[in-house]
């Protein structure tokens with residue numbers, strides 16, 4: 293079932309999204325060589341808790357931390373721990389925030405210190421792929437339009453698209469219908485309607501698209517051990533486009 297959010301729900305989801313953005317900004321300040329992923333997790337937990345909210349991922353299907361931190365060949369769902377971030381790493385941070393019963397979900401990938409030009413391109417093009425996917429969103433468009441645009445852009449830049457994980461609806465649950473794949477055929481799939489809220493989250497690889505799950509039953513990494521990047525926003529579908537719910541607060545003032 294795909295829910296259509298009321299005005300009231302949209303307001304609450306925007307609040308959850310703003311707090312998500314603010315949590316990302318807080319974590320970002322601490323991303324540098326020498327910090328452990330567990331320290332980032334604690335910073336996020338404390339920040340979210342101090343705003344009368346809770347981390348959506350904590351205990352989600354048994355997930356043991358507040359955020360996901362995935363480094364280099366880790367695609368998503370890296371569990372924070374003792375691992376120390378070092379120069380030359382790319383670090384994906386995925387955050388879910390639940391506020392007044394509504395969730396928001398957003399991810400970013402950071403470059404720490406110096407990386408090769410191809411790794412920089414991977415990160416920059418994954419963020420661009422997200423924005424290109426979002427640009428297809430409006431009432432009447434199809435879910436397949438989003439994935440088709442993302443995969444076309446990725447392939448044009450020599451990147452591959454992870455297919456085992458997909459975007460999703462967001463609302464009173466962090467994962468709702470519909471699935472939002474990062475591949476597909478334009479003009480196919482569910483028709484978008486104003487009031488739907490979806491998370492779009494391309495995971496693009498420098499090498500091949502294949503991934504495996506670690507023995508921890510969470511961390512997903514690339515088979516070929518080449519790096520992977522991940523960007524995600526939770527967005528509202530509108531009559532003529534979309535609104536990013538997990539963006540900066542000041543973006544509301546222009547409307």
Ligand code: MF3
Nearest residue numbers: 349352355360369386397493
């Ligand atoms: N943020 C992930 C997503 O985008 C979900 C993480 S699930 C967790 O769908 F259990 F790892 F928290």
Ligand code: CO
Nearest residue numbers: 397491493524
């Ligand atoms: Co998500």
